[in-house]
Amino acid sequence: MVVACATLSACASAPQTLPVAPASPPAGMQFLYGSGEAAALSVQAFHALLDHVALAVQDRPAESVVLDQNATLERPGFVPCGTKPFAAVFDVDETLILNLGFEYHDARTAKGYDAAAWDAWEKTGAGQVGAVPGAMDAVRGLRALGVTVIFNTNREAVNAGATALAIRNAGLGEAVHGSSLFLKGDDGIGSRKDGRRATIAAKYCVIAMGGDQLGDFSDLFNAGQPVATRRAVVMNGATAKLWGHGWFVLPNPVYGTALKGGFDDVFPTDKRWDMPAVKEAR
Amino acid sequence: MVVACATLSACASAPQTLPVAPASPPAGMQFLYGSGEAAALSVQAFHALLDHVALAVQDRPAESVVLDQNATLERPGFVPCGTKPFAAVFDVDETLILNLGFEYHDARTAKGYDAAAWDAWEKTGAGQVGAVPGAMDAVRGLRALGVTVIFNTNREAVNAGATALAIRNAGLGEAVHGSSLFLKGDDGIGSRKDGRRATIAAKYCVIAMGGDQLGDFSDLFNAGQPVATRRAVVMNGATAKLWGHGWFVLPNPVYGTALKGGFDDVFPTDKRWDMPAVKEAR
Numbered sequence: 001m002v003v004a005c006a007t008l009s010a011c012a013s014a015p016q017t018l019p020v021a022p023a024s025p026p027a028g029m030q031f032l033y034g035s036g037e038a039a040a041l042s043v044q045a046f047h048a049l050l051d052h053v054a055l056a057v058q059d060r061p062a063e064s065v066v067l068d069q070n071a072t073l074e075r076p077g078f079v080p081c082g083t084k085p086f087a088a089v090f091d092v093d094e095t096l097i098l099n100l101g102f103e104y105h106d107a108r109t110a111k112g113y114d115a116a117a118w119d120a121w122e123k124t125g126a127g128q129v130g131a132v133p134g135a136m137d138a139v140r141g142l143r144a145l146g147v148t149v150i151f152n153t154n155r156e157a158v159n160a161g162a163t164a165l166a167i168r169n170a171g172l173g174e175a176v177h178g179s180s181l182f183l184k185g186d187d188g189i190g191s192r193k194d195g196r197r198a199t200i201a202a203k204y205c206v207i208a209m210g211g212d213q214l215g216d217f218s219d220l221f222n223a224g225q226p227v228a229t230r231r232a233v234v235m236n237g238a239t240a241k242l243w244g245h246g247w248f249v250l251p252n253p254v255y256g257t258a259l260k261g262g263f264d265d266v267f268p269t270d271k272r273w274d275m276p277a278v279k280e281a282r
Numbered sequence: 283m284v285v286a287c288a289t290l291s292a293c294a295s296a297p298q299t300l301p302v303a304p305a306s307p308p309a310g311m312q313f314l315y316g317s318g319e320a321a322a323l324s325v326q327a328f329h330a331l332l333d334h335v336a337l338a339v340q341d342r343p344a345e346s347v348v349l350d351q352n353a354t355l356e357r358p359g360f361v362p363c364g365t366k367p368f369a370a371v372f373d374v375d376e377t378l379i380l381n382l383g384f385e386y387h388d389a390r391t392a393k394g395y396d397a398a399a400w401d402a403w404e405k406t407g408a409g410q411v412g413a414v415p416g417a418m419d420a421v422r423g424l425r426a427l428g429v430t431v432i433f434n435t436n437r438e439a440v441n442a443g444a445t446a447l448a449i450r451n452a453g454l455g456e457a458v459h460g461s462s463l464f465l466k467g468d469d470g471i472g473s474r475k476d477g478r479r480a481t482i483a484a485k486y487c488v489i490a491m492g493g494d495q496l497g498d499f500s501d502l503f504n505a506g507q508p509v510a511t512r513r514a515v516v517m518n519g520a521t522a523k524l525w526g527h528g529w530f531v532l533p534n535p536v537y538g539t540a541l542k543g544g545f546d547d548v549f550p551t552d553k554r555w556d557m558p559a560v561k562e563a564r
Contacts, residue, residue, distance in 0.1 A: 024544045034548035035540035036516035048330045101555030128555040133517045224454035234318035235415045244326035253535035258317035261305045266316035273383025273410040
C-alpha cells in the first residue's frame with residue numbers, strides 16, 4: 001500500500017520511508033503486457049511451435065527435444081522417442097499465462113520482489129491472469145494434433161489446485177497434478193527442472209518445449225557461467241539450432257535469469273563509444 | 283560525462299545537477315544486450331524467417347508480404363509478386379545490428395535520448411556495433427537462396443555512407459543507397475516507411491520482412507490507436523496470421539513504440555490484485 005503524507009512531520013513520524021507508486025509501469029512491463037511488439041513476438045513463437053509440431057507428428061523423430069542425463073551443452077544428447085505418445089512441455093508463468101494481477105501489484109507498490117506476496121498470488125490470484133498472446137490457439141492446436149500439453153512450472157506443489165485453476169481461467173484447459181502438471185516440490189531438486197523433464201520424457205516423446213527462461217529448456221544454462229559466456233553458448237553452441245526448431249522462447253524482460261550483469265558483462269569493451277569532442281569556435 | 287563531487291560545496295556550485303551513472307545497465311539493456319534469453323529469441327526469429335523463405339522460393343507466392351496502398355488492418359491486401367525477383371526487407375537498428383556503443387553511452391550518461399548524440403552515433407559509430415544474434419547466418423542464407431537483402435531504416439539519408447559501413451562492420455555485407463539501402467529522407471514522408479516499402483515492392487517480390495517495431499511492417503500500426511487497441515489488433519486482427527509467416531519480429535524492450543502506456547493502458551481493470559488482508563492474531 002502507498003501512503004501519501006499530508007505534512008512533512010507526518011512522514012517523519014512514519015516508522016520507515018514508504019515507496020512511492022510510479023506514474024507509469026516500468027518499461028519492461030509496458031513492453032511485455034502493453035505492446036503490440038511483444039504480442040507479435042509471442043504469436044510468432046507459437047506459430048513456429050505449431051508448425052514444427054505438425055511436421056514432427058507426420059514424421060516421428062527418433063529423438064525428443066529433452067536433453068539426456070549425460071548431455072552437456074557442448075555434446076548434447078537427447079532422450080529417445082521410441083513409440084511413446086507425443087507431448088509438448090511448457091513453463092507456465094510468462095510462457096502461457098501473464099501474471100497481470102501480480103505485476104500490477106508489484107509495480108504499484110514499487111517494493112521489489114516479495115516471496116510472501118508471490119505465495120499469496122499463487123494461492124489467490126487465479127482470477128487475475130491472462131493468456132500469453134497466441135497461447136490459447138497453440139494449446140488448442142496441439143491437442144487437435146493429438147499432442148498432450150504438459151505444464152512444468154516452479155509454482156509450489158502445495159498450491160497445485162490454485163495453479164490448475166489459473167491455467168483453466170487463462171483458457172488453457174485442464175492441468176492435473178502428477179500427470180499434466182509438474183511443480184516445484186515434486187522432487188528433491190527445488191526449482192531445477194531437469195528431473196521433472198526426465199520424468200515426463202520417460203513416458204512421452206516430447207517434440208516441443210516452450211519457456212521464457214533458459215532453465216525451461218535445460219538446467220545446464222544455469223551452472224553459474226559468466227553472463228557473456230551464457231549468451232555465447234545460446235548463440236553459437238551445439239544447441240543453438242534448437243531455437244525455433246523444438247525449443248521455443250517467449251519474451252520476458254520483466255523478471256528472471258535474463259536480468260543480470262554489470263556494464264562489463266553486457267557491453268563488450270571493444271564496442272564502447274562516446275560523443276566526439278566538439279571543435280571550439282575560434 | 284559524469285562528474286563526481288569531492289565536496290558538497292563543489293556540487294552546490296555546479297550550474298545544474300548532473301545525472302549520476304547507474305551501477306548497472308537498465309533491465310531492458312541487460313535483457314537485450316546481455317542475456318541468453320534475448321539471444322535465443324532472435325536466433326529463433328531468424329530460423330523461422332529462413333524456413334519460411336526457403337519454402338516461398340520453392341513455391342512462388344502470388345502475393346508479397348507488403349500491404350498495398352488500399353490496405354487496412356481489417357482488410358489487408360498485398361502487392362502482387364508477378365515474376366519479380368525475391369527480396370527480404372529488414373529494418374536495421376535492433377533488427378540486424380545492435381547499437382552497443384550508443385546504448386553504452388546512453389546508459390552511462392543517464393541523460394535520456396538525445397537527438398544530437400544519435401546523429402553523432404550514425405556518423406561515427408560504425409566500429410562499435412554488433413550483429414543481432416542469428417542475423418549474419420540469416421542474411422548469408424537468404425543470399426544463398428538468391429534472395430536480395432534490402433535494408434529499410436530510419437537512419438538519415440545524409441549519413442548513408444556511415445550506415446552502409448556499420449552494416450558491413452556488423453558482418454551483414456554490402457548496402458547500396460537507392461538499391462539495397464533505403465533511408466529517412468529518401469521520400470517526403472519522414473520516418474514513415476510505407477512509401478519506401480512500395481518502392482521496393484514495385485521491383486521485388488518481398489517474401490519476408492523483419493523489424494523490432496510495428497512500423498517496420500506497416501505504418502497503419504502507428505495511426506494513433508490507444509495502446510490496448512494497438513495490441514489487440516496485433517493479436518486478433520486480420521494480419522495476426524503473418525507473425526512468423528512472412529512478418530518476423532525481433533525483441534526490443536530498450537526503446538521505441540512498444541514503451542508506452544500508463545497503468546490503465548497496460549493492465550486491464552478486471553485483472554488487478556492486492557495482497558489479501560492478513561488475519562490478526564486474537
